[in-house]
Amino acid sequence: MSSKPRSRWGWGFEGEMIDETELRERKAFLESTLGFPERPVRDPVPLSDTTIPDPAIEIPDELADFCSSDRAVRARRTYGMARPETIRAFHGDFTPAPDIVARPTTETEVEAVLAWASDRRVAVSPVTGGTGVAGGTGPPAGDIRAGYTGTIALDLGNLNDVLEVDERSRTALIEGGTLGPAINRQLDEYGLHLRHYPQSYRLSGLGGWIATRSGGHYATRYTHIDELVESVRMICPAGPFETQRLPAHGAGPDANRLVCGSEGSLGVITRAWMQVEPRPQYRSDAAVYFDGILEAAAAIRRIVQAKLYPANCRLHDRVETSLYGMDDVEADLVILGFESTDQPTDAALDRALEICEAEGGSCPDGPDHYGPGYGHDRPEDSDVVRWGEAFQLGGSGSTDLPLCVVGGTVETAVTWDRFPEFHEAMLAAVTDALDAECKMGHVSTRFTHVYPDGPAVYYTFRAPGDPDPDRRIEQWRRIKRAGLDTVMEYDLTPTHHHAVGRDHKEWYAKQIPEPYGDALRAVKGVLDPAGVMNPGVLVDPPGRD
Amino acid sequence: MSSKPRSRWGWGFEGEMIDETELRERKAFLESTLGFPERPVRDPVPLSDTTIPDPAIEIPDELADFCSSDRAVRARRTYGMARPETIRAFHGDFTPAPDIVARPTTETEVEAVLAWASDRRVAVSPVTGGTGVAGGTGPPAGDIRAGYTGTIALDLGNLNDVLEVDERSRTALIEGGTLGPAINRQLDEYGLHLRHYPQSYRLSGLGGWIATRSGGHYATRYTHIDELVESVRMICPAGPFETQRLPAHGAGPDANRLVCGSEGSLGVITRAWMQVEPRPQYRSDAAVYFDGILEAAAAIRRIVQAKLYPANCRLHDRVETSLYGMDDVEADLVILGFESTDQPTDAALDRALEICEAEGGSCPDGPDHYGPGYGHDRPEDSDVVRWGEAFQLGGSGSTDLPLCVVGGTVETAVTWDRFPEFHEAMLAAVTDALDAECKMGHVSTRFTHVYPDGPAVYYTFRAPGDPDPDRRIEQWRRIKRAGLDTVMEYDLTPTHHHAVGRDHKEWYAKQIPEPYGDALRAVKGVLDPAGVMNPGVLVDPPGRD
Structure with a gap:
């Protein structure tokens, strides 16, 4: 994690959270534009008044060099950014706080934590950015917590280096705790980038992206981080699980795909070789308006079936555009964007616009193309740029918490x-x-x-x-x-x-085929025999259900 | 399987195998062009003289409607097309022949086979086209065979229908036993195709493609069948394993990816929803010659890193081109092909050729573009067409067996x-x-x-x-x-x-991380508790190693 402390309850860093002007504007927007009844205003509970139980277990000597039981440190590793979690954090309830926070600086220290935790039946909660919005970050609570002697949050923030770059193959070996901006700051030296920008980009990191099968900004083709993983190393209680550096293979069920989406329940993702690339040289984008979401969907369907591979192809209905502050837009908006490191993108966008027009879309501002030969930058007030800014500012509703x-x-x-x-x-x-x-x-x-x-x-x-x-x-x-x-x-x-x-x-549990649920539990039994990894998340140990 | 009987030992159907003229020409080619010493000529052993043990077990009453112990039927389900297998078959050794061949016409019958086999400890070998070249088709032999009371080949050839087509989503529900040509013959009615053409296309089928993570003709992007699977149903001894029809998801490790590559060792793939599409309207191709494989590789690397997504991007070194009968070509050949259902492909090929030229490649015949507006077909004598024909005729060396x-x-x-x-x-x-x-x-x-x-x-x-x-x-x-x-x-x-x-x-076994091998064995223990599925292939039951 960054040296700047993260907010205990909101989307970002301490000190960034509540701006009086913003709060007043938001209140007015909710009440007048959205017609909400007058909103009460609440203040976040200060650290001194929060409920944080004393640690149930002490830091063992062998882990003492990189562990802490500090109250503020424990509070910040209690939750992810799921809505109930941020509400509890805002109102000062940190009941499930980890007893210990470990911040290992080596894989050997990660292994030591897992060995100790397996031995003592301590629940381990791996965390990189802590921005998960599905309740998968942080220690278990209630009955599940009761099955463990204690809880430890395993913060990977000190494993934050780009260790190696293979410029020829355009791949880089990156540590699991490296946050988005730190990844690309280090890759910048090579003129390369990991082109995966989830909305949480600024605050989240590689290990969490892989563990949760994060979706990036690419609307097609490279939608999930899975597509960019060349190989991965996951430290499991049963030992290291490291796949080979291979462009592709057909040798049995793909081991990388077991790691992608494992959500900390099988092991801790400490490093991965990732596909990287230069920044795009050519870009084309357009904002297209439709009178109806089904018309917009028809155009999008044809664009994607034509294999035009737009980097951006988002639909926002008219409710959404007004919430993004684009309340002058009374239509359903499709944002189209193409990018390439190598060749002009105008033909692809032009073809996509032809399809949009055939399906009833209109593009009053026309397409914009940027890159060598065009000699101009993106205009700062285009709808595409306005959309992008609003998107980057998005989060898990932090500004709505006080209201x-x-x-x-x-x-x-x-x-x-x-x-x-x-x-x-x-x-x-x-x-x-x-x-x-x-x-x-x-x-x-x-x-x-x-x-x-x-x-x-x-x-x-x-x-x-x-x-x-x-x-x-x-x-x-x-x-x-x-x-x-x-x-x-x-x-x-x-x-x-x-x-x-x-x-x-x-x-x-309802979604997956029953034999697959059984198979995953068996896998967990092998990789995490003591059942200490991220309890309550994704998959239970064998025999618990 | 087709009603025309397949050859017991060669690549194709009975009666197609040995043409005297072809044999004489091949002999001359080996001896004069390749400089081999004079080749002896052997004849395949006729069925009457082959070694096929009597069945060790009898067909049970409950499976009698769709099972056979006929000698010729058993011979044809003994092997895939791996080199040692075709040599043994050519010379009449069918020692590992299955005791019984089942040809179910419903999934219920598949389930009945698995239940009976699990109960009686009979080894089950699923087969669709029987063209596997890695020794994964057919019953076990030797020590592994000795652990079973008998063997049954489960031929899916009667599950060969396209059951449902969703034209809007461009997907089709196809039965696992459907061979390549039968898939596309049925999809033709909808103007759609499953664009996956492994070299075995004419003889192999969907279930086998998914089970082996088959590689198709696409050189980039859709290389493996995995990319075209929307959902799948695999009948396991533990029950049906059916994934949902979803364009994509991020819910845990992807269940489809456990089925892809399972090689019959976990269950039988009876049906799958597959992504299909119309035939391409636009095509561009070119043959580019390089003086050295490293120069050719440099060009290919830049083309693929530029995300031009060629449908074809093959390199054949100069030894290979001479073996394809293109012995007038004294250079390393790169075949480039682009295709699209929607938009012209000439700009993509032109850009790829620019890259090739920058890396020292030459394209004496220039690019060829076909599609609406070009008004001409592919010339029949182009190097690309010559290559394609040679490729389609390729197989597992059947013509070399007699020699x-x-x-x-x-x-x-x-x-x-x-x-x-x-x-x-x-x-x-x-x-x-x-x-x-x-x-x-x-x-x-x-x-x-x-x-x-x-x-x-x-x-x-x-x-x-x-x-x-x-x-x-x-x-x-x-x-x-x-x-x-x-x-x-x-x-x-x-x-x-x-x-x-x-x-x-x-x-x-050396390649995969040790914990992954253990995990796969645990999965097998859950899905195939009696350990009867395709013994000896991919993964052993828990406790065997």
Whole structure:
């Protein structure tokens, strides 16, 4: 982690959190634009008043060099950024705080932590950026916690180097604790970049991305981090699990794919060889407006099936554009972007725009092309740039916390044939739940990534919540449940790129084939025989269910 | 399987095998062009004289409707097309023949076979096309066979329908036993195709492709069948393992990726939703000549790193082109092909040719572009077309069997930084082994698929072998071992797209991380608790090693 302390409850660093002007503007926006009833304003509970139990176990001598039981340090490794977690943190409830925070500087120290924890039945919670939004970060609570003698957060922040760069193969060996900006700052020396920019980019890191099958900014082709992993090393309680540096292979079920998505439940990802590349030289982008999400979806479907491989191909419905502050836009917006390190991208964008026009889209500002030969930069006020800025500022609703807003997301992926029916059912289910819980609220829709056979759809809801944090968490849970139950009615996935964690686990268990659940538990039994890795997340040890 | 009986030993159907003229021409080519000593000519052993043990077990009543113990039927399900297998089959040795051949017409019948086999400890060998070249097709022999009461080949040839087509999402539900031509004949009605053409296309089928992580004709992007699988159903002894129809997801380690590459050792792949698409409308291709494989490799590296996504991007060294009958070509050949269902491909090929020229390549015939607006077809005598025809006729060396040639392949994938050193070591190791075993012989090199970080390299060797089949198999084994040991010296994979089977298993065991081997065995223990699925292939049941 950076030396600047992270906020205990919000999206970013201490001192960045609450700006009075921003808060006032947000309050006015909620009340006047969205029509929420007058919002109470709450202050975050200061560290001195938070509930943090005393450590249940002491730091063992053999780990003393890199462990801490400091109250503030433990508070910051208690939660990820899931909505219930940030609400609890804001209101000062750090009940599940780890007893110990380990910050190893070598893989040997990681191994020492896992050996000690396995031996003493201490639950281990690996953390890189701590920005997970599915409840997969931090120690277990309640009944699951009770099965362990103690908890230790394993913060990989000191494993933060780019160790080796193979310029010819365009790959780099990067440590698991390296955060997004630190990765690219180090790769910059070689004129290379890891082109994977999840919305959490500034605060999250490689190990967490791989563990959660993070989705990057690429809308097509390289959507998940999986596509950029050449090889990986995961330290498991049973020993190191290291795959080979290979461009590809066909030797049995791909071992990399067992590590991608393992969510800290099998081991700790300490390093990976990743595919990297220079910054793009050529870019083309456009904002296209549609009168209806189904028309926009039809255009997107044709673009992706034509294998044009846009780097950006997002759909924001008209509710969403107004929330991004683009309230002058009364249409459904499709952002198209192409990029290349090698060749002009104008023909690809022009073809995509032809398709959009055939499906009823309009592009009043026309396409913009940048790169050698064009001689001009992106205009700073284009809708594409406005969208990008709003996107980068996004997070997990930190500014809504003081205003007692209940907000959240439901995501999935669905084939094109069933998208219209599913979409209608989803909007109805979430709207009904918002009405039942909060008497009002809104839900917006976007496509974050698209595939030849269907989009990844992302629903965001927001409503005036109960000022009481526990009741507000319960509201969140019921609204989210309405969405996830609808997802499962259509036999879809509860997560496209935000992992299973603890929050999606009930639906994940319904989603996967029963023999696969049994197989994963058997794998956990082999790699983590004492069952200490990230308890409660993704997969239980054999025999627990 | 087709109603026309397949050859017991060669690549194709009965009656297609030995043409006197072709045999004479091949003999002359080997002796005069390749300088082999005079080749003896052997005839295949007729069915009546083959060694096929009587069945060790009887067909149980409950499976009688779809099972056979016919001698010829059993002979044809004894082997795949690995070199030692075709040599044994040619010379009449069918010792490991299955006791029973089951040809189920429903998934219920598949389940019945697995239940009966698990109960009676009968080894089950699933087969679709039976063209596997890594010794993964057919019943176990020797010590492994001795651990079972009998053997049954599970031929999926009657599960050969396209069951459902989703034209909007461009996906189709296809049964596992459907062979390549039957898939596309059925999809033709919808104007769609499964664009996956392994060299075995005419004789192999969907279940086998998925089970072996088959490599198709696409040189980049969609290299392995894995990329085209939307969902899959695998019947395991423990029950059906069916994944969801999803464009993508991030929910835990991807279950599809456990099925891809499972090689019949976990269950039987009975159906899958596959991504399909229309035939390409636009094509561009070119043949480029280089004076040296490293120069050609440099050009290919830049093309793939530029993300031009050529559909074809093969390198054949000068030894290889002469063997394809293109003996007027005294250079290393790169075949480039682009295709699109939607947009012209000329700009992409032109850019690729610019790169080739910068790296010393020459394209004397220039690029060829086809599609709406060009108004002409591919010329029939272009080098690209000549290459394509030679490729389609290729197989597992059937025409060399009567002439007692020892031939085989070693394949791997390697990052660009290590390719030159590895390539030199590989050529030296195989050449030394050829000299030691046969006093002469040659080895040729191609790239079958290419990635941003390196090529899939494929080495083919051929030498005058011993007329005695057992001694010839031993020669093959030693030469192949020299290649595979070199692969492992460089910590690479023993297979890029031809599976592990039994022939690569020794090296696969060295390749994978130890905890992954343990994890796979645990998975097998869950999905195939009696340990009856494809014994000896890929992964052993828990506790056997």
